[in-house]
Amino acid sequence: MKDDRAWMQLAIREARKGLGRTSPNPCVGAVVVKNNRLIATGYHHKAGTPHAEVHALRAAGAKARGATIYVTLEPCNHTGRTPPCTQAILASGIQRVVVGMLDPNPLVAGGGCKILAAQGLEVMQGVLVEECRSLNRPFSKHVTTGLPWVIMKAGMSLDGRLALASGQCAWITNEQSRRQVHRLRDRVDAILIGSGTALCDDPALTTRLPGRRGRDPLRVILDTALRLPPTSRMLQQTSSASTWIFCGPDADVKRAEALVAAGAVIKQVKLDDAGQLDLAAVLCELGRAQLTSILVEGGSRVHGAFLLANLVDEVNIFVAPIFLGSDGVPLLNTLGLQKVADAPRVSTTRVRRFGNDVLIEGLIEKK
Numbered sequence: 163m164k165d166d167r168a169w170m171q172l173a174i175r176e177a178r179k180g181l182g183r184t185s186p187n188p189c190v191g192a193v194v195v196k197n198n199r200l201i202a203t204g205y206h207h208k209a210g211t212p213h214a215e216v217h218a219l220r221a222a223g224a225k226a227r228g229a230t231i232y233v234t235l236e237p238c239n240h241t242g243r244t245p246p247c248t249q250a251i252l253a254s255g256i257q258r259v260v261v262g263m264l265d266p267n268p269l270v271a272g273g274g275c276k277i278l279a280a281q282g283l284e285v286m287q288g289v290l291v292e293e294c295r296s297l298n299r300p301f302s303k304h305v306t307t308g309l310p311w312v313i314m315k316a317g318m319s320l321d322g323r324l325a326l327a328s329g330q331c332a333w334i335t336n337e338q339s340r341r342q343v344h345r346l347r348d349r350v351d352a353i354l355i356g357s358g359t360a361l362c363d364d365p366a367l368t369t370r371l372p373g374r375r376g377r378d379p380l381r382v383i384l385d386t387a388l389r390l391p392p393t394s395r396m397l398q399q400t401s402s403a404s405t406w407i408f409c410g411p412d413a414d415v416k417r418a419e420a421l422v423a424a425g426a427v428i429k430q431v432k433l434d435d436a437g438q439l440d441l442a443a444v445l446c447e448l449g450r451a452q453l454t455s456i457l458v459e460g461g462s463r464v465h466g467a468f469l470l471a472n473l474v475d476e477v478n479i480f481v482a483p484i485f486l487g488s489d490g491v492p493l494l495n496t497l498g499l500q501k502v503a504d505a506p507r508v509s510t511t512r513v514r515r516f517g518n519d520v521l522i523e524g525l526i527e528k529k
Contacts, residue, residue, distance in 0.1 A: 166232070166260055169195050170289045173232045173262070176205040176214065177297055182349035182377060183208055186452040188235055188265075188301040192218035194256075196229035213238065215247040219254045227255030234262040234294045236287075239274040248277045258284040262294030266302045296511075300351075300455035303475065308449045310456045312473055314465055315346060316493055317480040323490030324461060338516035339480045344369050346478060348376040351453040352406075356464040357385035364395045367459075368403075378403035380453065384439050384464060386410045388417040392424035408444050441471050466495035469506050472529065477508055479522045 176191030184190075184206050192214035194201040202225070204217025212220075215237055219226050237247035237259070251259060259278050264270075264287065279285045295302070300311035317335040318324055324334070333340065347353060347369040355367070360383050369376035378401045383390060388409050396405050406427045409418070418428045431443040448456060458468055468474050479493075499505055508524035515521075 165198060166286065166289050169193050169230075169232045170234070170260065170262055170294075172200075172203070173214075173234050174290065174293055174297065176203050177234045177294075179205045180207060181297075185209065185351050185454045186301070186304060188298040190214040190233065190235045192234075193232040194218050194222040194226055194229050195232065196225060201225045201229055213247050216250050219250055219256075222254070228257050229255075230258040230260060231256050232260045232262075232289075234297065236261050236263065236265040236270055237274040237278070238265065238267075238270050239277050246274075248274050251278060251283070252281055256283065258286070260286045260289050262289055263291050263298075267305045299475070304449060304452075304454040309445050310351065310448050310453050311475050312445070312456050312458060312468060313346070313350065313476045313478060314458045314468060314474045315343065315478045315480075316460055316465065317343075317482065318493050319482055319484045319486040319490065321485050321487070321490070322493045323486035324493055325491040326486055327489040327491065334482045334484060334486075335480045335519050336482065336517045339482070339519045339521065341371070342516055342521065343480075344371050344376060346457060347379055350379050350455040350457045352380040352382050352448060352456045354382040354384065354456050354458045354464070356461055357383060357387075357389050358463065359459070359461040360385070360390055360394065360396075362461075366399055366401075367396050367405075368399070368401055379457070381405040382444075382448070382456070383407045384444070386413070386433070386437075386439055388413045388421065388428075390421065390426075392420045392426075394424075397421070397424040397426055408439055408447075410439060438467065441467060441473055445473065462492050462495045465493060466497060469494065469526075470497055472506075474506070474526045477522070477524050477526065480516070481520045481522065483518050 173191040173193045177189045180189040187209040190206045192204045202218045202221035204214045206214045215233055237251055239246050239248045275285050303311045319334060353367050367381045368378045380403050381396055385407050386409055404427055406429055408429045408431055410433050411430050422428055429447055432440045434440045507527045509527055510524040512523045
């Protein structure tokens with residue numbers, strides 16, 4: 163129904179208020195409607211706090227009796243850190259429940275809707291389902307595989323270069339694009355870079371938004387031999403987030419001790435057949451820590467390694483109207499492709515302009 167779609171769109175807008183704040187839980191929005199009039203809204207603020215349905219029903223109070231509740235994600239029917247939302251819905255007197263998407267969590271997986279329908283409530287599923295799914299791709303992947311959602315982010319020239327051959331650290335993209343990058347950082351659980359980028363740029367890897375808003379994600383550095391010095395900027399700043407450095411099993415113990423003394427957390431993982439850090443092992447460790455989304459910011463070797471291992475889920479590529487030449491630093495190192503059919507392919511979901519820059523967003527087609 164047309165009205166159902168409109169009210170679910172409002173629930174989606176509510177859910178977006180929790181982006182970057184609810185991990186490892188999903189972002190969920192809820193709207194209570196009666197006689198086609200808005201009664202109350204709510205969204206999930208943070209893991210361990212009341213879910214969206216509870217916020218909306220508390221705001222609605224007695225007006226919820228006989229009303230419809232629109233929820234972007236199927237109400238839970240299990241007890242975790244909070245009671246089941248199905249109980250709150252049944253106790254409120256709600257008569258109709260409209261759900262965007264079923265919960266991929268095996269603990270729910272359609273059970274919430276079944277319980278509500280069994281108690282005589284009218285239940286409708288699948289309203290704006292794709293829009294609802296796009297909100298929670300990180301949650302859906304993590305809850306079904308234990309792995310985080312991987313976003314590859316880069317800013318490049320029109321000829322696909324990240325920087326000049328000299329390694330000169332200078333912005334390629336404009337200020338509007340850089341603000342968008344910080345909005346991205348604000349919504350993910352971790353930022354990941356390689357040791358080469360860390361040594362060349364000495365980045366802060368923090369979230370810097372106007373008005374001191376924003377949340378710093380966990381900083382992750384891939385540093386097989388622990389080349390990063392303890393004096394690195396990311397270890398000498400005030401930040402609410404930690405810095406994890408992944409190294410190989412034979413990394414120097416004294417280097418590790420110096421980095422730990424500077425505030426880093428050292429994580430040893432196995433090496434792959436090429437003698438590089440096993441990226442699947444890195445993602446498993448991050449997933450076990452309940453991190454559901456990772457922003458991979460480079461550089462070339464890291465981007466190429468993640469793509470080659472088929473570990474990238476999404477891309478955010480900023481393209482600036484500039485040429486840097488074939489001797490510049492490429493977006494990717496070699497992928498060793500023998501035919502075009504084997505190339506990683508992106509299904510573009512959105513193209514946006516930030517001043518004269520263009521942002522291409524898309525999902526990697528999984529093989």
